[in-house]
Structures are given as structure tokens and as C-alpha cells.
Amino acid sequence: MDARRLGEILGELAHRHRISVAQCAVRGPGGISVARAGHHDAAGAGGAAESVRLPFASVTKLFTAAVALQLVTDGDLDLDEPVRARLSPWADAASGVTLRHLLSHCSGLVCDAPGEPGSAAQAATATAAAGLLFPPGSAFSYSNAGFTVVGRLIETATGMSWRQAVTDFLLGPLDIAPAFLGGGPGSGTVRGGHVVTRNGPVPVAPAVPRAVEPAAALAGRVEDLVAFGGLFLDDRGGAARALLDDEAVAAMRQPPFDAVPFGLADAWGLGWALYGTAADRWLGLDAAGAGTACHLRVHPASGTVLAFQADSAAGAAAWDDLAALLRAEGPAVGMPPAGVTAPGTDAGADRALPDCTGRWVNGETVYRISRTAAGTAVLEDDDGTEYFLSGHGVQVFSARPAEKPDTEHLGRFLTDPESGRTTLMQFGGRLMQRAA
Template sequence: MNDLLERLARKHDVPAAQLFVRHGGETTEATLGVGPDAAFPLGSLTKPFTAALVLTLADDGDLDLDEPLPKLPVTPRQLLTHTAGLAANVEQEPISRRRWAARQRPDALVHRPGELFSYSNAGYVLAGHMVEDVTGVNWQDAVESILLWPLRITPAFVTGKTERKALPGHSGTRVITDQSLPELEAPAGGLALSARDLVAFALHHNAAMRHDHLAGHRAGPYGLADGWGLGWAVYDETWFGHDGTGDGTSCHLRFDGNTVVALTTNAATGSALWQDLVDELRSDGIPVADHRPTSTAPEASAAQAEALTGRYANGDALVDVTHENGRLGLAIDGGPATPVTCHADLTFTVPGSPATPGRFLPGRLLQLGGRTARPHAPDGGTQ
């Protein structure tokens, strides 16, 4: 396993990585450039920890997963499954989570609660505030005392004070010493742990998280997973996990009843390493699940493509769709347009490493990276 990790890390220019595999009763651990206890910024792999806090409080009777919040018509269950309708991003200046939560209003929701899946960092910030409101302690202390201390894990955090130091990230030749995540958004991406820590959490987390709440949903997590539970993504119905990307980091976790695979890397190219690793493990008889939607449909007709053009919005995030010379182009937040291949089934792929899948849905919805956007109205709202 060390040879495999070293070969893939060299191919993808990853300076440091950890790989932990438990399969068929055997455990294999490999490291490169660091020891097994080094803490990697987890990015969005933090979210299942915030979800586990919410479920712990629900089990204790301190909150009801299906009771709407006092000022918003959304439930904790909807927050954890990304169906609450909040914007994908946190769109206000850095303030305390309490002040931020107090400013959230029903008219700021970008989708009707429960209507569809739209991946939301803002939803998990609100879930983190809910934990703080119920427990009376900040989110970091709650993670440490409720979840990690029983597992004998010392956490690192990329915001605020931390006893354990997180590794820097890498993007090409640039070393990223400090993550840019504001403290406000810590419940959505503020943890740093090792692959070994991730496996310990996966083996001891709340079992209620392992249930697909989006089976049959008209707008599920296309491009991210096959389904979604209470914090965990669902892959091939029986596998669970999550991916996380920080500034120059990429971390991944998958598990089912027999196998757990955790990979931590401190490079932006770690996501491409992960895809190669999955293929290699599968060839070795370890059937790791992943989500890689592909289309066999022909390219969309010019008329189909032309009908998709326009501006789409999810909160302040904007995507402009253009059609020129028979090819669609996507420009995100005013950036340059990237040519994409759109198929007759209205799925498309944005080039990259790895490529990012997306799709158009009935009602002129655009789904990219799990974020769902609506046509942008002339007055600046969504239609």
C-alpha cells in the first residue's frame, strides 16, 4: 500500500498523504511525507461531524429533527440533507454565528424547503449555530467534548485556537499556510484530522446518519453522490462517506459494513489521486464506491442548447450559460466562459482534474457541483 500511495502521489504531485484501509478484517495504513497522526484540513468532510452533533442532541431529546426553526420554515433534518433551501454560500461579512443566524429570513431562501437538493455551506453554519444555542458552548468545544474526546482524538481546527496544528496545503508550487475559511463557517469546513481519525469516527458515528433521505427525489445530489443521509453522502445505496476540499487540500472517506477507506492529502490535485486510488483498489478486489455519472446520450441539438442559455443564480453565486459555435459555455461569477459538452439528456461535463459533472433539470434549473441554481430575473432575483 505504501508503494501504491507513493506512486500515485508522485503522479499527481502530492507532497504528503495518509491512506487507511480496513477490509476483510485486515487493516493497512500508509503515509507519505508525514506521520500517521498529522492533521489535514478536512474542508467539507467537517460536515458529518456537525451532523453527528445535531443527532446526538436529538437523541438526548434536546431538539426535534422535524420541528421548524423559530425564525425559518426549515427543519434540522432539512439542514443536514441540504434540502432546506438556503443559499450555497455564506453571503454576509464575517460576524458571529449568533448574529449571522439572527439575520436569516424566509424571503432569503433560494428554494422552497424540501423542494430539492442544493448543497449548502450556509445550512451547516446554521446547524452549527443550533448546536451552540442548545449546548451553550461554541462549536469547537462541542466537537471536541461530545464527539472526539470519547474516541481519544485531539482535533485541529483551521480557525481559532487549536492545540494540534494543521498541515499547510499546496496548489502547484504555492504553499498555503493558513486556510481562508472564516471562523463563521467553521461548522461547514473547520476541522483538521488524520485518516486514522476519520476511520475511528466512521466506525463509531451515529447509525441514524446511514439512511438515504433523497431516494426518488426529483433533484438529488447529482455530481456529488447517489443519495444523501443525515450528514453522510450515499454511494451505490450501501456505501457512505464524504469528500472535502480546503485551500490546497483534498480528503475522502468511504465505508460500508465491511470496508473503510480514508485518504488525506495536502494538495489541490488530491481529488485526482483519489479517483486513481479508487480504480486501483477496485482492481485489487476492494470495491470502493464512488460517484462518477456519465452519459451515453448524443450531444444536445443546437435548439436544445440555445434554450438553456441565460444567467442562473443561487444566492449571490451566478452562472452565465452561453451558446456559440454549437458549444455551450459556462462562466462562474463573472469569470471566463469554459466550453462544456452538453448531451441530449441535458447532462454536461465541465473540464478539469477531475471533470465536474452537471445537469439541467425541468423548470430551468441548473445543477453544478450539487448546487442548484434558478434563472436570474432582471430585477436581480430568481424566477
């Protein structure tokens, strides 16, 4: 798709979703097309004439994973060595966790480190002490804290801070000017985001605690994301191979376990979410944070890389629209599995749900499920967002946000085979345990 057509699409989406800065880059066999657009009413800013640095949010995890694989190639880290061999203290309850488990979100660790983040070392210790949700490698549960541990492993292996390591080993060679959330040396200038409310736009300042930086602290341009994505193409050049060898790339592009990231993707590699079958697989990651959106897709076989950023929480909806338009005009962009509710089905109409009311926990994160007087199951997450649940068989459910009932998310309940009781819920990438 040429830059003119891409600009037309992006401009219409920015206006529709009231986004003040939106930028997109598409790399294909014919080169790279870049477009920027903006809606002047969104945040008191007029358009996006030049590229700006926006938070990568959780796309940061891909950069952290790539540095970890560089160190594995050099023999400084081992994918299958227990973490406790490198980090001390490390709780006995998490003794089986390895780097491979951490990078694929199959460690069993909680999503976020308990208590105040503190230093990376303190956060890693607290995360292990919180215990495991499941035996390592047996299930999938998205874990920011797991990447805090990966960052700490990088620091112990290199003797550098995570910031310095990712800059020296990856950003510098890719000619990406480093930018980090949280301030401090080398932070660079990063544009904050905003949320659009009924009373107008509300700015959101970007901030990430130092301990969580390996999971979410990078920022940059769509051109930077495309440069990084190019490392994972089948036809990548010699410079890319020198930076990340074929074995490392193959490891990141393949699921190491059978665990299913239900509702998020078809599978998960070392860092990358995987969409579609192995024969026609897309790599990607979707991220939101500090009122911004960041989305990255790579199709190794065709040489396609797609990056999108927006300075608005509405960027996620704009990305969905963009992906649909691109699928209609060109590449069939890999996306999360579609919902299962038939059009026109009322939320809560199918009540084939197990007894699921009560508290569901993942570390210090708590979700609550209750039923209305009419019997509809309602889930409230840790942000206070309410979802109406509809059952599809005994395990699978769809969740529709009360404020956006036309949007659908998938989840499922898991039953203990011995007791027959519903004990686990997988939703939004997290595995939640039912509280006693």
C-alpha cells in the same frame, strides 16, 4: 489490502501527482492498514514519514451532523421541529426549515451566507433572510450555510461553542486530539496545502471564518477519520453504540427525502453522501479546501472504512486513481455517478441544450453561461473556471473543464412546468436560479 501494498500504490500516486504529503488508511476485517507517502518536489518538503494533521474541509459536516444526532437522541433537539422555534430572528420565508432539511441539504437555503460571515448567529439570520430556492424537502442543493445553522442550533441546545461541543461529545470519546482551522484555543498544528502551477507549487494557508466552522473547520489524521467512520459500521461495538445509538446511525445512513443530489451521489442521508443501492450502500463525502483534499468512505455491511488525505489540490485526482485501483484489487469503493459522454465525443458536439445563456445565481454566487462563435455553450463558475457543455437530451449535460478536457462533471437543467421555461440548473451540488 496490507500496508506494504497500500504504501506502494500511494507512493506511485504521490509521485505522479506531485503531492508532498499523502496519507491513507483502510480498515477491514483484518485490521487497519496505514500508509504515507510524498513527493519531495511538490512543496519543498521531503515525503511524509509521520502522520500530519490536514484539513477535513467539508468532511467536518459529518462530525457536526453526528453531534446534532446525539442531541436529538438526548431530546435536546428535534429533527422535525422548525428552526425558527430555536433561533430568533428567523425570516418568515424560511419558516418551514427543520434540522432534518438542513442535515440533508434539502432546506432550500442558499449555499453560503450573504455578506460578511460575522458571528454564527448573524450568519444564520442572514441566510434565512435570503429566502429559499425551493420549498424545504422538495429538492437538493448543497449548503454550507445550512451547516452554519446546524452549528448554531448545537450551541443554543448545549450552551457551549460549537468547538467545545464537538470536542466534548465526539472527539474526546473517540480519542481524537482536536484541531481547528482559524486559530484560537485548541486549534492545534495543521499543515497547509498547495496548488501546483506551471511556475511551481504555491502554498495556500488554511483559514475558515468562525461562523462557517461547523461546515469546514476540523482537521486531523486519516486515523481520526477511520475512528469516526467506525461509528457507522453494522458490526460496531458497544462503545460506538454508546456514543451514537442505532436509531441515530440509521437516520444518518438513509435518505429522508426523494430529492436527488444530481451528479454528486445516488442519494443523501443526514450528513452522508450515499453511493449505490440500499442493499450494498457506501457512505462517503469528498472535500477540498485550502489546497488540500480529504475523502472518506464507509461500507457498513463489510466493515470497511477508507480515508485519504493530501496536502495538494491535486489530491482529488489522486483519490480518483486510488479508488479505481482499490476497486480493481479489493473493495468496490462507492463513487459519484459516472459521466454520460461517449469516449471521443467532442465537447459541444451535441447541442441538444435548452436556451441556457445568461446568469445563474444561488444567493451571492453567480455562474454565467455564454456561447462561442461556433455555438458551444461555456459555463464560468464563481472561481473563474470555464467548462465546455455538451447536451444529452433536453435536461442533462456534461461539463468539461477547459484546462482538463478529459475530466467530466454532470449537471442538468430543470424546466418550469407552467411556463415551459428553463429556470433552474443543478451543477456541482448547487441548485442555481436563472436570473431575470
